[in-house]
Amino acid sequence: MEDTLTSIRTRPRFKLKTSLTPEEYAQNLKKYLLENSEDFIGSINREVSIIMVNNSNRNYWKPNLALRTEIENGETVIRGIFGPSSAVWTFFMFLYFIFSILWMTFFTIFYVEKQIKSNDFPLALAASFICLTLLLGTYLSGQIGQRLSKEKMGKLRKFAEESTFPYELQSNSEV
Secondary structure (H helix, E strand, O other), rough: HHHHHHHHOOOOOEEEEEOHHHHHHHHHHHHHHHHHOOOEEEOOOOOOOEEEEEOOOOOOOOOOOEEEEEEEEOOOEEEEEEEEHHHHHHHHHHHHHHHHHHHHHHHHHHHHHHHHHOOOOOHHHHHHHHHHHHHHHHHHHHHHHHHHOHHHHHHHHHHHHHOOOOOHHHHHHHO
């Protein structure tokens, strides 16, 4: 799972398998959340849970952990996705979409203009480079946000592991 936290992905994800049933897993999550209420807040049900680090510092990349519980080949599988709030995620996807469409539009105008030997839109190439710069800026701001919240993502990862494998981790740490 360390690789998913350091990868280039915008929303790192992981997959854990457990012998617990989805109901037992939800109970483990609720119990762990209660025991660690000073560190974590969240919403838990049988299928989907959202966990956040309890923190008074509100920034745009305040990470949360979305856990989805599924049954796969007779065993319980927990899929986790680290990311910002859904509003921030939607905003970033909107920016990617808008800047990409604008880049394609300006570059197409530039290309067609060169093909027909016209000079009606002399700033089309410059505008396409500005759009590429804005796309890069959006990506970099997401990466900066991830780096700033890496410690919180580590806490969320620890939450996922300890709430899923409470007895196995305790016995391993005693050895």
